[in-house]
Amino acid sequence: MITKLTVNINGQISEAVVRMAETLLETLREQYGLTGAKRGCENGDCGSCTVLIDNIPIKSCMLLTVETREKKIVTIEGLHNTPIQQAFLEKWAFQCGYCTSGFIMNAHSLIHHHPDADDERIEDWLGSNLCRCTSYQEIKEAVSSVLKKNHDRS
Structure with missing residues (x-):
């Protein structure tokens, strides 16, 4: 149908x-x-x-x-030129790139919903996505860098 x-x-x-x-x-x-x-x-x-x-x-x-x-x-x-996209580039938060769009979408929403997210919340949110190339540390650094920049501006 x-x-x-x-x-x-x-x-x-x-x-x-x-x-x-x-x-x-x-x-x-x-x-x-x-x-x-x-x-x-x-x-x-x-x-x-x-x-x-x-x-x-x-x-x-x-x-x-x-x-x-x-x-x-x-x-x-x-998404167009969002801070998280730029942070992924700056922190080299990708390798093969297959998982990258999913991580960016999830991280973009995390930043929007939890602008004061701590490491535990970041890890919790990022836990719903898998990266076979093990870029987890760089992805976490990208998210943290956007949160820090946003906090510094406030």
Whole structure:
């Protein structure tokens, strides 16, 4: 069975025709060409498909597209020159890059929701994503550097 629905992706509203069982990950990649959310485990473990739904990080392989009605979806393509993206570059918080977009989306939301996050909270949030190349220390440093810069400005 297929259905037509209105989606809001990266601030653009459009109509999508999807199968009722189609995941958001499939829709983003196949209908919209937004390939920043990566196909990894496809069971919610790795986080490489993380996007923001109403500013909350969600693994798009675990969400049906039909569940996104009246929700705002932001993918890595929808972030533009955010501090966390710059910090990932400055701290070399990536190696192969496959997991990077998922980590950036999760870290972007963490910074928004917890501007005073301590090391324990950072590690807790980053624990929902996996990096096979072991860039964890650099990723944590990138997040911490943005939090520190934001705190210094206040």
